Amino acid sequence: MSVLQRGRESSERRMTETVQSGPYKSGTDPDSGDATNEIVSTTYSGKGRIKYETTTVSDSDTSSQTVASQRLILSIPTDSPRLQDGDGVTVSASLSDELLIGRFYTVEGSPESGQTTSHRYPLKELS
Template sequence: MSGVLSFGRAAAVSRMTESITAGRFTDGVDEVTGDPTRVLVGDPLYVGPARVKYTANAVQNAVGASQLVTTQQVVVSIPTQPATVTPGEGELPSVGVWPYVNVTLPEGTVITVTASSSDPALVGRSYTVDGVATLGQSTAHRYPVTELS
């Protein structure tokens, strides 16, 4: 079983076309421009490859804070151990293994997409972790998330 699982984990990592930073963030306002900001507080919980997947094309309308809000189901996947993630050329770390593999992200963690080789429109989007990831004999930790505006 371990050989099949290792193969599946390697395949999952190969499909992770986004780079993310996950941690606790605080929202603020840029003093010069007045634009909203989201700043990492303390050390990140995870920095590295990920896959952002909108699991369905259907959207759902919900009422929140007296306004109509449209939501979609989104899942963010990160590598599981013992997946070895080798960065591409020019990516850190230069030693060839990401330092944050085999972490779990607690509910409420904010995930920000910092790069994407498959969809540049994802860069800069942020999500909050809504619950526990798929764990155990899985090829990746898949977190249910909600996109932040």
């Protein structure tokens, strides 16, 4: 077994979330008035790993505007279908952190390519 294959198997063992991803629509809950997001067509459903690469929000000052950002990554197996920029991602279950359940994200770019142990997509949290 190759080193890359062992790395992929190790990466998949750390995928403790169940995620769904695909095109989504935004709306408003008629009772509460809260914003809602719903995946309308599932591209991928299966194991994944949501990783907050930092627990602190970093501030930067560009063009006299302060911007706060936090880097989020979704890892899914390398044999998974490709997610598209702008797809929605929701967490339906988690063995490691139940606070992730119900959160909604959007894919914010392409995954890392090449000899990787998983597809890692940058995310933006919506809720």
